[in-house]
Amino acid sequence: MKVPFVDLKSQYQSIKDEVDSEIMNVVGDCAFVGGPYVQRFEEAFAEYCGAKYAVGVSSGTSALHLALMAMGVGSGDKVITAANTFIATAEAVTHAGASVDLVDCDAASFNMDPALIEKAITDKTRAIIPVHLYGQAADMDAVLEVARKHNLLVLEDAAQAQGAKYKDRRTGSMGDAAAFSFYPAKNLGAYGDAGIVVTNSREIADHVRMLANHGRRTGTDHAVEGYNARLDGIQGAVLGVKLPKLDGWNEKRRQAAGRYDELLKGLDIATPEAMPYAMHIYHLYVIRVKNRDKVKEAMGEKGVGCGMHYPIPIHLLDAYKYLEKPAGSYPVTEEIANELLSLPMFPEITGEQQKYVADCLGQVLG
Ligand SMILES: *Cc1c(COP(=O)(O)O)cnc(C)c1O
Numbered sequence: 001m002k003v004p005f006v007d008l009k010s011q012y013q014s015i016k017d018e019v020d021s022e023i024m025n026v027v028g029d030c031a032f033v034g035g036p037y038v039q040r041f042e043e044a045f046a047e048y049c050g051a052k053y054a055v056g057v058s059s060g061t062s063a064l065h066l067a068l069m070a071m072g073v074g075s076g077d078k079v080i081t082a083a084n085t086f087i088a089t090a091e092a093v094t095h096a097g098a099s100v101d102l103v104d105c106d107a108a109s110f111n112m113d114p115a116l117i118e119k120a121i122t123d124k125t126r127a128i129i130p131v132h133l134y135g136q137a138a139d140m141d142a143v144l145e146v147a148r149k150h151n152l153l154v155l156e157d158a159a160q161a162q163g164a165k166y167k168d169r170r171t172g173s174m175g176d177a178a179a180f181s182f183y184p185a186k187n188l189g190a191y192g193d194a195g196i197v198v199t200n201s202r203e204i205a206d207h208v209r210m211l212a213n214h215g216r217r218t219g220t221d222h223a224v225e226g227y228n229a230r231l232d233g234i235q236g237a238v239l240g241v242k243l244p245k246l247d248g249w250n251e252k253r254r255q256a257a258g259r260y261d262e263l264l265k266g267l268d269i270a271t272p273e274a275m276p277y278a279m280h281i282y283h284l285y286v287i288r289v290k291n292r293d294k295v296k297e298a299m300g301e302k303g304v305g306c307g308m309h310y311p312i313p314i315h316l317l318d319a320y321k322y323l324e325k326p327a328g329s330y331p332v333t334e335e336i337a338n339e340l341l342s343l344p345m346f347p348e349i350t351g352e353q354q355k356y357v358a359d360c361l362g363q364v365l366g
Helices: 008-029 036-049 060-070 087-095 114-120 140-150 202-212 233-263 292-301 318-323 331-337 351-365
Strands: 053-057 078-082 099-103 125-129 153-157 177-181 195-199 216-218 285-288 340-343
Touching: 008 036, 008 233, 036 053, 036 195, 036 233, 053 060, 053 202, 060 087, 060 153, 060 177, 060 195, 060 202, 078 087, 087 099, 099 114, 099 318, 114 140, 125 140, 140 153, 195 202, 233 285, 233 351, 292 340, 292 351
Parallel strands: 078 099, 078 125, 125 153, 153 177
Antiparallel strands: 053 195, 177 195, 285 340
């Protein structure tokens, strides 16, 4: 048996007729950039998140970058985010002209430890980017309380958390703004790069829309130098077809996570912990295991695709040498970075496939 890390083909097969015809509608209408398919999806996604506005952009990275700019974060400002995240979170801060201050995570949730956020605040700090890592919401009440106390902006990095909840609120509805990615392998994935900014602020939404479209006010009138970071019509159409199915797919991921929890009992590993405040939507099912690199390779030899998210924390990447944060700076992040292993996870994964994954892991761990 072979179990891929993700299987985008089986999902496509299950929605092929609907997606194909909607793509052909876009082509027939020549609604290639922006346009009605994008607008309908933006409205539907804002409503889904429980927020007022959503502005489609070209990627999750652009969503983070342009949201920061629209919030007024820029040169001289510091932005606090997680040491254990995808590089895009930190890149966006730099792209906006600000600089990153990293914070260690909590060993149970893998999300930023709110107590450490407060310690990292300086008089230059303007914003916090909590990352809802792996599909589990960060402890937003605690983050928002620190932010309120110190008058800081909050931008949710919800790239891995489409449809996840914190208490009864959807991710994307709690910060001043939120950035989502629709990279194909995300829980809600486009058929190419795509992203969106969600916010309750009319001002931020309008500003993002302008920045993503060359700083354009109308027609040939450009208020500022902006970017070409618009959402494609085809992506808007694909996302529009897929959004009504997202809750069902997330529920299947949650069921698959529950099956893994059972199947992996008794092995010398740690399964992911779901926090009481979170409805985890398992973008990734991440275990902790000793000798991770060897285990990953051995699983690969048995036909099981595993991933690592993220084996090198931000501050230890060559790209961030300039932060001058040597090994030891964020101990929890560094410890788990050596042990994290992401098991195959996608809505269509079968119980049989999961049993094979668990059996292989059992054999590999001896
Ligand atoms: C995927 C991801 C991004 C970037 O999104 P892209 O659409 O790939 O640009 C940002 N942050 C996190 C946490 C991600 O997982």
